Amino acid sequence: MSSPAAAPVPAHGRLLALLAVLATALVPALLLAPHALAANGSQGGYANQRNLVDAVGDGFVEYWHSGDRRLSPDMQQLVDYWFRFHVAKAAIATLLLLVLTALGILLWQAYARAGGPGTARRAALASAGTCVAALALLSLLVVMANVQGAAAPFTSLLSMLPVGTPGHGALADTLDQVRQSLTDASHPGGTSTPPALATMISDNSRYHATLAVIAGVVAALLVGVSVSLWRRFARTARWQRRTRRVLGSFGALSAVSSPVLAVLAVANTATATDSARGLLIFFNGG
Structure with a gap:
């Protein structure tokens, strides 16, 4: 019969594995999903960066010469798309940040509590914890940038000019x-x-x-x-x-x-x- 003290170890390992799998899935989702989530119908072509840049240039010329403070129809469509893009990316980045934070805490706790002669295990835990911390910091910056972009998507689009x-x-x-x-x-x-x-x-x-x-x-x-x-x-x-x-x-x-x-x-x-x-x-x- 196994001792009660041994029970939390596999559970801890399963939680680490689950969080690692979630983080691994969210990283490509952060890169690929926002365009798909932001698109609807004819806006699917905006996923191509060159098409989006060209559309922004054309829309900006039309808007500048419209003589109106309100965005022109084409420019408004682009701004709406870019708003949804930033919201989707901010949401995914926030979820990734939460997962990486939890994963990092578990890794560093495991490193701090690791006893015995397992130098290689401690080094692996420290390396993994450092990588996760760096990714979490990057995710935080992505969240900040995309909340900013969602607050003012028109200005964010102008950066493509x-x-x-x-x-x-x-x-x-x-x-x-x-x-x-x-x-x-x-x-x-x-x-x-x-x-x-x-x-x-x-x-x-x-x-x-x-x-x-x-x-x-x-x-x-x-x-x-x-x-x-x-x-x-x-x-x-x-x-x-x-x-x-x-x-x-x-x-x-x-x-x-x-x-x-x-x-x-x-x-x-x-x-x-x-x-x-x-x-x-x-x-x-x-």
Whole structure:
């Protein structure tokens, strides 16, 4: 008869395996599923990047010359598609982040509790935990970027315009007009702002304000996590070296990451408050 203490081991292993399988399935889903989930009917062609870029260019030219703040029908269709794309990608990335977080906690707990001479097992657990932590951080960035894109999908679409490359034709002429209008708008007493440009400035402000808020919230959360980890580090007995190593490593990572996100929040706040200047830098290829 097996001892009661042995029962949790296979259950723990099964949970690790289940989470690993889920993470393995969600990574390709993050890359492939958003376009399919965002498409409906005629919009299936947007899954091709070249087709999407061309459609954005054509739609932008039409909208700029429409003389209306409201998006033109083609541009609105693209924006609706891109909104659904960002929502789908943010949802999948959030699920992946949760799975990776749970998987990482289990791996690092197993590493901290691993006893005996199993050096190779501990090294494997540490390597797996490090890879999972890196993927979780990347997933967090994907969530942040796609929440930002869902909040202002029009500005997100504009990033596909070939603003930094020489061009010709209607799109190149339109981009030149946008640059000139933004230059005029940056000077006090300049000419009146074209309707399309007013929408672009407003949406760009929302785009950067959204990321500023997200980055600020995540930075504050990381500060809290770092404080909690360092407190646990201080309360952990010195002989529990692996536990202290894990707590100290993630406490330091959280402490280092939070200022980076705080700087990101400040930079995006500055752009949101001077949206026209930020757009001018973008359309000049910056």
